[in-house]
Amino acid sequence: MTTAPTAPFLPWNRPSLGPEEEAEVLDTLRSGWLTAGPKATRFEQEVRDALGAEDAFAVSSCTAALHLALLAAGIRPGEEVITPSLTFCAAPNAIVQAGGTPVFAEIDPVTYNLDPAAAGEAITPQTRAIVVMHYGGQPCDLVAFRKLADEHGLLLIEDAAHALHARRDGARAGSVGDLAVFSFYANKVMTTGEGGMIAGRSDLVQKARLLGRHGIDTSVWQRHGARSTADYEVMVPGLKYTMPDITAAVGLQQFRKLPDFTARRAQIAAAYDRSLAGLPGLRLPTVLEGVRHGWFLYPVLIDPVRSRTRDTVADTLREVHGIGTSVHFKPVHQLGTYRHVECHLPVTDHIAARQLSLPCYPAMSSTDVQRVIDALHAVWS
Template sequence: MSGEIAEGPAAVLAWNRALLGEEEIAEAVDALRSGWLTTGPKTARFEAGVRELTGAEDAFAVNSCTAALHLALLAGGVGAGDEVITPSLTFCAIANVIARVGATPVLVDVLPDQLNLDPAAVAAAVSGRTRAIVAMHYGGHPCEMDELREIADQHGLLLIEDAAHAIGAQYRGRPVGSLGDLAAFSFYANKNITTGEGGMLVGRADLVRSARLLGRHGLSRVAWQRHGDRGPADYDVLEAGLKYNMSDVLAAVGVHQLKRLPEFLARRGVIAARYSQELAGLPGLWLPGTAADVRHAWHLYPVQVSPGRAGMDRDALAEALAAAGIATSIHFTPIHRLARYRDLADPAVMPHTERAADRLLSLPCYPAMTDDDVSRVIAAIRQAWGEPAP
């Protein structure tokens, strides 16, 4: 199967495309036929699978990673007047939920090699109002979690993993999702495993229990219990809750995507290794590396173009690839460059983020790509440098 989508005469290689099989489809149809469409037995299976993968104490399947992050803050007691430290080089979801609970995002710089939170910058940003650190595993490369844990413990802070990119990744032999007090996964359409829309909050049992209550209207008993084997629909409302739970129709897809995660990760690793080998040495083209003690999930393969040495900038490379029918993407416009958050940070104190933001380009890297698709990307990039295909 190829990552190509037919678009007019020239087939465009999409930046991302999900790989779904007959098992996912059959299980989703089974959910539809069962008549039980909301959270139920298939969601429970999906939660058990992610719990097993991560070794987390508990797991709550929700309808997005954004919902999981929101619940993580609420369950952790983060609220008005608090500060939450997070990288600026990330997706807007975390900044939005921090602001939405009345707290302030404190945006800090990343390490230049892995583009993850710089622990020294985190330590320097801790104040008397800091309540939590949210570490985002950029592109699927785990953060320096031991150092972040030390800072969190020293100041009594909650440590949350934004693991949207990183299901299946490992840090020093330990799975992502087991490294913080809580972790949030995304199963959005372009993620390493997908349910179309979806997410999961995993972590400490006490916190996930609170999150589950908050994510289901604050109800003392949920629909599955009320209408399942357990008898009549009596319930009470214990908290001013939200409605974030996952549907069994989507969990059905997730159960089988999760089974295929090892295969998906292996394929992502092979594609990344080919890029790293066959694009090495092009002047001014920075390629992502992997720390010795991690297992990368390769959600992204982000290159950086240094205009001085490459003789072109990132946008010119993106245009050259688009002309060759290859889609790319950018991760991310840093939070401090977004209108809502522009006042929050001085760009001068984030040199690595600033530099990366102007240079980053995410290449297609996903299991639905064929070897020929990968060769095509490599050839187009080498051609932009005036080099033959390897």
């Protein structure tokens, strides 16, 4: 029989929102301009400048950003896009929606990021692009991927959904690819509830902007704002993926807090590193030299021994200790619509069967962090 936990449930993730976000949203509501307008534009400019990117376009989700990135890349039917399988389904889905074929390549066993050598081996005459992903907030080997893409004339797209504040070897995640996409989903390193951004080469971002605004060549703010005209032209059959100003209002304030959020996430990760090291069969994350980790995830691996497996640990943490965890990810090649994709990914399968994400977010108190540590020690005792 299990004893019900006495402390309130500690979720795997919870956003940190304060009076600053509330005031900025109220200001937007009172301004009379709710949809994509001045705040979305300011948010784009701030992210663009922080990345040193040529251009940025704020959108309704990272999934929308991925779709636009692949459409802007001009993927043609039959063309292949290399991507990891240990990722969220959004990138492979967007590849298919844009008419391409996802090709899953193996990951690095230390960082769980796409392995540049494996991606290189997966290149064929049909390959058009590589979509890398910065797993959990640790950037992939951007120098190697830039070189690989340039050598083969491929587009490099960074799925930086986990990594807006992360760096590797002096380069910020999202600043090296031809395009990069970010997520502001509710559980991400900063949130707007739902939201995303696409940044990178101005020719490609301009295409994405056109496609994400119905194919109309001006913004609604330009058309209906002060001193403007409602005349417009549809240049391509587009979609509607714009970010409203109510959302951008939250983003502007969250972006200001991102360095502090990252610092707090790093503190929690350091506490886990110190206190969980040495538990048998528990592998803690490795941070490479020269990396500023974004710590969206604190991913551990649990070797199955007798009755202790990743799933039993997750169940015990939830049911006995009232602590939520998550799994990142069920590999895409094991998901229904992708099961037919031919691939041999033993490292991905090995990591995915053992991976568990512990709570690691700025809204956690020191007591919360200690509670997770104590619970894991209890599970291992």
